[in-house]
Amino acid sequence: xxxxxxxxxxxxxxxxxxxxxxxxxxxxxxxxxxxxxxxxxxxxxxxxxxxxxxxxxxxxxxxxxxxxxxxxxxxxxxxxxxxxxxxxxxxxxxxxxxxxxxxxxxxxxxxxxxxxxxxxxxxxxxxxxxxxxxxxxxxxxxxxxxxxxxxxxxxxxxxxxxxxxxxxxxxxxxxxxxxxxxxxxxxxxxxxxxxxxxxxxxxxxxxxxxxxxxxxxxxxxxxxxxxxxxxxxxxxxxxxxxxxxxxxxxxxxxxxxxxxxxxxxxxxxxxxxxxxxxxxxxxxxxxx
RNA sequence: GCGUCGAUGGUAGAGUGGUCAAAUACGACACGCUGUAAACGUGUUGCCUUCGGGCUUCGGGGGUUCGAAUCCCUCUCGACGCA
Numbered sequence: 001x002x003x004x005x006x007x008x009x010x011x012x013x014x015x016x017x018x019x020x021x022x023x024x025x026x027x028x029x030x031x032x033x034x035x036x037x038x039x040x041x042x043x044x045x046x047x048x049x050x051x052x053x054x055x056x057x058x059x060x061x062x063x064x065x066x067x068x069x070x071x072x073x074x075x076x077x078x079x080x081x082x083x084x085x086x087x088x089x090x091x092x093x094x095x096x097x098x099x100x101x102x103x104x105x106x107x108x109x110x111x112x113x114x115x116x117x118x119x120x121x122x123x124x125x126x127x128x129x130x131x132x133x134x135x136x137x138x139x140x141x142x143x144x145x146x147x148x149x150x151x152x153x154x155x156x157x158x159x160x161x162x163x164x165x166x167x168x169x170x171x172x173x174x175x176x177x178x179x180x181x182x183x184x185x186x187x188x189x190x191x192x193x194x195x196x197x198x199x200x201x202x203x204x205x206x207x208x209x210x211x212x213x214x215x216x217x218x219x220x221x222x223x224x225x226x227x228x229x230x231x232x233x234x235x236x237x238x239x240x241x242x243x244x245x246x247x248x249x250x251x252x253x254x255x256x257x258x259x260x261x262x263x264x265x266x267x268x269x270x271x272x273x274x275x276x277x278x279x280x281x282x283x284x285x286x287x288x
Numbered sequence: 289g290c291g292u293c294g295a296u297g298g299u300a301g302a303g304u305g306g307u308c309a310a311a312u313a314c315g316a317c318a319c320g321c322u323g324u325a326a327a328c329g330u331g332u333u334g335c336c337u338u339c340g341g342g343c344u345u346c347g348g349g350g351g352u353u354c355g356a357a358u359c360c361c362u363c364u365c366g367a368c369g370c371a
Contacts, residue, residue, distance in 0.1 A: 018326080042325060053326090081323035109325045120323050130324090138329095152322085160329040163321070170322080180322050242326045255315090260326045266319070 008188040009095045014104040015040070015111055015268060016194035017261040019205050020279035023056045025194065026104035027064050036065040036094045038087050040105025040114075043242060045083070046074040048228055051212050051221045052244035074233050074241060081120050084113040091187065108267035115189045115273075119181040123173040133165045144168055152177040193274040200280050201261060202254075209253045212244075221248060 012035065014026045026037050039045075043053045047070045055069065067090045072078045087103070087110075094101040103111065112118065133141060141164040146153040149171040157163055170177045196204065212221045225245055228238065239246040243256040268274060 042327085077324070079323045080325070084323085107325065109321080109327095113323090118322075123323070125323065156322090157320070157329055160321080162324065162328045166323075177322065240324075240327080244326085256326075259315095262317095263326080267321090267325090 008186060010100060011091060011187045011189050012100060012102045013111060013115060013189050013191045014102060014194065015106065015108070015191060015274065016276075016279075017196060017201065017264050018106050018257060019054065019201065019208055019261070020194040020196050021282065022104050022106065022194055023060065025192075025282065026102050027056075027060065027062055030064040030100075030102055031062065033100055034098075035100040035102040036097075037061075037067065038090050038094075038101055038103045039066060039068045040083070040087070040103050040107050040110045041069075042078070042080075042083075042107040042110060044069050044105075045072050045078045046070070046241070047072070048074055048224070048231065048233075049241060049245070051215070051224045052242065052248075054208065074228060075237065077125070079125065080109055080113050081122075081124075083110050084120070087114050106264055108264060112271075115185060115191070117183040117185040119183055121170050121174060121178050123170045126169050126173075129169055129172070130165055133168060134161070137161075138164060141165065141168065145171065148172065149176040189273070191271065191274040193268055193276045194279045194282075195265065195276060196279045198258075202258060205257045205261070206254050209250055209257065212253065213250055221253075 012029060014022050014029070016022060026035075029035060030037055041053065043049055044055050045068055046053075049055070056066065068083065068086055071086070091101045091103075091114075103114065105111065113120070136144075138159050138161050141161060142153065142156075142158050145156065145164055145168050149167065152167050152171065156167055167177050214220060221244060225238065225248075228245070229235075233241075235246070244253055
């Protein structure tokens with residue numbers, strides 16, 4: 001460990017499976033050490049997606065500032081690069097204020113975008129082009145990519161249309177897809193992962209989903225969807241926003257959430273810097 | 289009670305004499321990821337294997353055949369129709 005390591009400002013990262021109590025833990029830590037919270041959730045950035053995404057209620061924030069929640073209309077698309085830019089801005093601001101940034105969320109890709117210092121090629125999405133390319137099949141796209149960027153074509157997943165389309169999009173704009181650049185992060189990230197054994201997680205998810213459909217205060221998930229539709233969010237867009245938002249049933253949402261939790265773990269498992277905590281062992285007075 | 293149809297792998301559902309360990313979908317498990325990431329993609333999914341193959345499967349039992357998930361008989365269960 002170099003000395004410089006200690007000079008870097010600390011950023012706490014709370015990640016892990018859905019429904020394990022990340023938000024609550026983040027608030028608790030923030031209270032204790034004087035922190036402010038940056039959400040790392042690809043869907044909580046949207047206004048009006050509250051119940052389905054398990055967004056934290058204002059009163060649960062307990063006066064702690066939260067950022068990158070409710071910053072975009074669900075009619076528009078928000079991307080990982082936008083997240084990276086905004087989050088880095090917020091980190092800087094919070095540190096300048098003498099507080100500790102706490103990144104909290106379950107979207108692994110977003111978290112890695114910040115903590116791993118990956119520099120994405122600066123090519124914004126070109127939706128008309130994507131739409132056009134989506135008409136072609138994977139083989140045709142692969143041939144096209146080979147022609148304009150044989151280098152990238154070598155190691156791309158040849159069957160993944162989404163990746164192929166993005167690669168072509170970049171190559172068209174820049175001539176070729178640049179090699180992935182990694183900039184050493186300017187912060188010391190302390191990563192805490194929350195997980196629950198499958199049985200416990202399932203119970204917790206089931207409870208949470210039940211509440212989504214029948215909240216004590218009224219106005220559940222179905223009302224939320226109605227409201228979104230009324231405000232002009234299309235069915236197609238609702239589908240994109242996740243399984244909770246397109247013809248959900250309790251069973252569907254529970255199963256979908258469990259599948260998601262599993263996928264989250266395959267993502268996080270590779271990150272050896274994470275210190276894992278069993279969420280069921282964290283009590284209200286967990287000594288931090 | 290008579291008649292008709294049906295019973296297939298974790299589920300749904302193809303297959304109707306050999307090319308069937310059995311399509312496809314879902315689920316399950318594992319894995320990947322260069323601005324969609326709760327997205328998107330890939331692999332495995334009867335058992336054993338020295339990875340060549342071997343063994344047991346299509347409601348139960350019996351039979352026909354060189355060969356049966358597929359044909360015949362019978363039993364069990366289910367749906368519908370007639371009583």
